[in-house]
Amino acid sequence: MLRFKKLVMENFGPYKGIEILDFPIDGGVVIVRGRNGRGKTSILSALRFVLFGYIKLNGKKTIPLIDYVNQIGADDGIYSYKVSLDVEMDGEDYEITRIYAPKSGITRPMSERDYSSPQLSIRNILTGEVLTPPSSIQFLNQIMTESVSRFYLFDGELLKEYESELSESEDEGATQIREGIEKILGVPILKNTKYHLDHCYHTQESAYRQVLAADKTTEDLGNARGMAEKRRDEFQKDIDALTKDFQEIEDELREKQSLFDKFANDKELFNEQTKCENALNQLTDRLKQNEETHKSELKNAWKGLLVPILLQHLTKIDLEINNTESKLTETQSREKVIRELQKSIDSNRCEFCKQPLDSESYQKLSALLLEKQNEVTGEMGEIDAERLQHLKNQSSYIKSINTDGNVRSMITSIHKLTSEITSLNKSIILAKINLSEANDKVRASSISSKELMQISMDIATLKSKKDKTKKGLDDAKIELDNKIKILKNIDEKLEEITKSGDSKVAQRRLKFLENFKNLVNTSISCYQEELRKQVQDDATKLFLQLSSEKEYAGLKINENYGLDILRDGENKIPLRSSGYEHLVAFSLIGALHMNAPMRGPLFMDTSFGRLDYNNSENLIRILPDLSKQVIILVHDREIDEEMVHRLIPSAIKARYGIERISARESHLRLEGGK
Amino acid sequence: MVTIGLTPEVDEINKRLMRKFGFDTEKDMALFAFAYAIKENILCETVTNKGTKWGTSSFEDIDYEKILQICYPDTKMDDPLLYFVELMHAGIRQINNLVSREPDLMISDLLPKE
Numbered sequence: 001m002l003r004f005k006k007l008v009m010e011n012f013g014p015y016k017g018i019e020i021l022d023f024p025i026d027g028g029v030v031i032v033r034g035r036n037g038r039g040k041t042s043i044l045s046a047l048r049f050v051l052f053g054y055i056k057l058n059g060k061k062t063i064p065l066i067d068y069v070n071q072i073g074a075d076d077g078i079y080s081y082k083v084s085l086d087v088e089m090d091g092e093d094y095e096i097t098r099i100y101a102p103k104s105g106i107t108r109p110m111s112e113r114d115y116s117s118p119q120l121s122i123r124n125i126l127t128g129e130v131l132t133p134p135s136s137i138q139f140l141n142q143i144m145t146e147s148v149s150r151f152y153l154f155d156g157e158l159l160k161e162y163e164s165e166l167s168e169s170e171d172e173g174a175t176q177i178r179e180g181i182e183k184i185l186g187v188p189i190l191k192n193t194k195y196h197l198d199h200c201y202h203t204q205e206s207a208y209r210q211v212l213a214a215d216k217t218t219e220d221l222g223n224a225r226g227m228a229e230k231r232r233d234e235f236q237k238d239i240d241a242l243t244k245d246f247q248e249i250e251d252e253l254r255e256k257q258s259l260f261d262k263f264a265n266d267k268e269l270f271n272e273q274t275k276c277e278n279a280l281n282q283l284t285d286r287l288k289q290n291e292e293t294h295k296s297e298l299k300n301a302w303k304g305l306l307v308p309i310l311l312q313h314l315t316k317i318d319l320e321i322n323n324t325e326s327k328l329t330e331t332q333s334r335e336k337v338i339r340e341l342q343k344s345i346d347s348n349r350c351e352f353c354k355q356p357l358d359s360e361s362y363q364k365l366s367a368l369l370l371e372k373q374n375e376v377t378g379e380m381g382e383i384d385a386e387r388l389q390h391l392k393n394q395s396s397y398i399k400s401i402n403t404d405g406n407v408r409s410m411i412t413s414i415h416k417l418t419s420e421i422t423s424l425n426k427s428i429i430l431a432k433i434n435l436s437e438a439n440d441k442v443r444a445s446s447i448s449s450k451e452l453m454q455i456s457m458d459i460a461t462l463k464s465k466k467d468k469t470k471k472g473l474d475d476a477k478i479e480l481d482n483k484i485k486i487l488k489n490i491d492e493k494l495e496e497i498t499k500s501g502d503s504k505v506a507q508r509r510l511k512f513l514e515n516f517k518n519l520v521n522t523s524i525s526c527y528q529e530e531l532r533k534q535v536q537d538d539a540t541k542l543f544l545q546l547s548s549e550k551e552y553a554g555l556k557i558n559e560n561y562g563l564d565i566l567r568d569g570e571n572k573i574p575l576r577s578s579g580y581e582h583l584v585a586f587s588l589i590g591a592l593h594m595n596a597p598m599r600g601p602l603f604m605d606t607s608f609g610r611l612d613y614n615n616s617e618n619l620i621r622i623l624p625d626l627s628k629q630v631i632i633l634v635h636d637r638e639i640d641e642e643m644v645h646r647l648i649p650s651a652i653k654a655r656y657g658i659e660r661i662s663a664r665e666s667h668l669r670l671e672g673g674k
Numbered sequence: 675m676v677t678i679g680l681t682p683e684v685d686e687i688n689k690r691l692m693r694k695f696g697f698d699t700e701k702d703m704a705l706f707a708f709a710y711a712i713k714e715n716i717l718c719e720t721v722t723n724k725g726t727k728w729g730t731s732s733f734e735d736i737d738y739e740k741i742l743q744i745c746y747p748d749t750k751m752d753d754p755l756l757y758f759v760e761l762m763h764a765g766i767r768q769i770n771n772l773v774s775r776e777p778d779l780m781i782s783d784l785l786p787k788e
Contacts, residue, residue: 291696294696295696295697295698295702296698298695298696298697298698298702298706298781299698299702301697301702301706301709301781301785302705302706302708302709302736303709304709304785304786305706305709305710305712305713305784305785305786306709306712306713306741306745308786309712309713309745310741310744310745313744313745313747317744393740394740394743394744397737397740397744398744411785411786414781414782414785415782415785418780418781418782419782421696422780
């Protein structure tokens with residue numbers, strides 16, 4: 001019988017200084033009441049810390065121990081904490097203490113790396129004897145291992161989790177839970193009996209071999225038997241070694257997985273860091289690309305400034321070109337007329353009508369020629385052909401640097417790129433801040449990315465190793481069966497030729513031991529079956545007391561101690577509500593405690609949350625039956641205290657309240673005892 | 675080979691502006707400044723060469739002489755190359771003044787709006 005007597009927490013979680021939770025000597029039900037965030041779960045965590053040296057929430061996620069350093073204490077420079085648990089084990093009192101403190105020389109620890117491993121010490125309170133480290137571990141394994149703790153110290157989430165794991169028969173978690181349950185129920189003791197019988201059988205085989213060798217009629221078969229035994233033993237040895245390897249691999253795998261889960265938050269940090277790095281790299285690459293394009297576009301930025309000015313000049317230039325060219329045409333036509341007039345005067349014959357000129361016409365043409373000559377040199381002015389060409393060159397140059405609106409699209413591109421570069425630079429600043437924050441968090445984490453990667457690789461290697469070992473084990477089992485068959489054949493032949501004397505006696509003894517071994521094996525199966533049935537019956541009784549649904553007829557247990565609700569006879573309820581998942585889990589826990597050779601205390605944290613009024617009432621009614629010592633951690637609205645006093649008035653032995661001192665500090669107060 | 679250049683002081687400013695606005699080369703920045711000076715209608719009274727930073731062949735992609743003739747039709751230029759250099763200096767100084775007043779000035783602010 002295990003009983004908790006006193007829990008002392010010092011600077012643990014929200015509890016600054018020393019807080020004591022005394023458990024009444026006569027067991028019963030203790031209620032610890034507190035609002036959300038006040039420190040109910042921290043009490044459960046303190047128990048897990050002192051018993052196992054680590055803290056898992058919801059059965060899986062390992063919480064960094066540094067998270068439980070009391071924050072107010074840390075502000076005052078106290079970075080360590082201590083939890084002590086006084087227990088009574090088979091009539092003797094022990095004090096189990098575990099301390100979590102920074103490594104020597106570290107005055108201000110920043111991460112778990114700055115802390116030593118939790119220091120465990122166990123003392124016999126009466127004799128004062130302090131247990132050696134190996135004895136301490138053995139003692140803790142005796143009172144409660146982590147694998148069975150879920151049936152003693154649990155919260156609502158754990159209840160739900162293990163109910164679902166038990167329904168998955170092939171799940172690794174289910175195997176662990178089944179083994180945990182069998183440990184509580186005492187199956188390993190029977191299994192040890194089997195191992196002793198195996199030893200006896202081998203001793204007798206040796207004696208039988210000697211007797212067979214002494215008789216000429218049995219000597220050859222005796223030798224053959226000896227050889228077959230040797231081969232069988234070799235395979236058995238292989239199987240034992242492989243089984244041991246398999247278990248070690250499984251243990252190591254579980255440990256690595258647990259370590260990996262413990263650093264799940266750090267993994268998130270590394271992922272976040274990689275995400276930030278990638279985001280920054282992407283932005284930097286985009287910025288680089290944009291800057292390159294921007295630089296290339298800026299090579300022609302001068303055109304963007306000049307083209308509008310040049311276009312204004314182009315209008316004037318083209319106008320001047322047009323005017324000059326018109327003037328040139330006009331001048332050329334007038335010069336033609338002058339040439340014709342001059343020709344007519346010179347030849348005294350009209351070039352237009354081809355008639356000889358008389359004196360009057362001659363005079364008129366001479367006057368007209370003079371007038372036209374004056375017009376060309378006066379009104380039309382002089383035409384500068386060189387300037388015209390010059391203007392034309394200017395015009396075509398302007399047009400050449402502004403072909404098809406390329407300058408406009410270049411300006412648009414520069415505006416767009418400038419805006420994108422500005423925005424990318426802002427994003428890069430933010431990305432750098434994010435990365436810097438992520439880097440800070442990673443620096444503060446208790447494991448490096450490389451170490452976590454190594455754990456992940458170790459897990460993959462171990463899984464592969466586990467599969468190979470399993471295959472080797474299966475093959476060896478087939479071979480072992482073959483060798484046993486050979487032995488049986490030899491034994492049948494020996495039985496035929498052995499008529500009397502020592503050989504017959506040895507043969508009978510061996511046969512007896514073999515039958516005994518088979519009997520024990522069958523007994524173990526029967527016992528397991530019987531236990532399952534007993535657990536099923538007790539769980540059904542509890543479930544029917546707990547359930548307010550009249551149609552539910554009982555529970556049916558499976559190989560893994562998972563329980564199905566039956567509606568009538570054999571019909572299972574396919575889907576169960578969360579509330580009923582909890583009721584089933586409570587029923588199983590109650591039944592396990594009823595059937596366990598070693599009974600212990602039951603700690604329940606916020607376990608009423610999913611239950612309705614009627615089911616809560618039913619659970620309260622059976623609380624005293626679940627275990628001799630029941631401690632319930634509840635929040636104000638979870639259960640009605642008046643209801644508890646009405647339903648189980650004599651079972652309530654103490655009431656504690658958790659008071660708020662500040663957001664980071666709570667205090668345990670004894671509110672009443674019976 | 676004919677060479678042109680900037681005074682050490684303007685050369686420094688030009689380098690700074692080049693980095694600020696993201697030009698690829700100092701020549702690209704100086705060309706932009708030359709265009710900016712024309713846009714601002716800057717006239718230069720005296721012109722002198724300031725250094726030997728670039729060979730004139732570096733400016734093959736711009737016919738500065740023609741541009742000067744178009745934009746300054748009434749200005750007599752004995753040596754358009756020197757006028758080109760003078761306008762570069764004027765443009766660099768002008769842009770630098772703007773940046774001094776508005777440090778967040780971007781290249782987009784100097785270009786025509788879309």
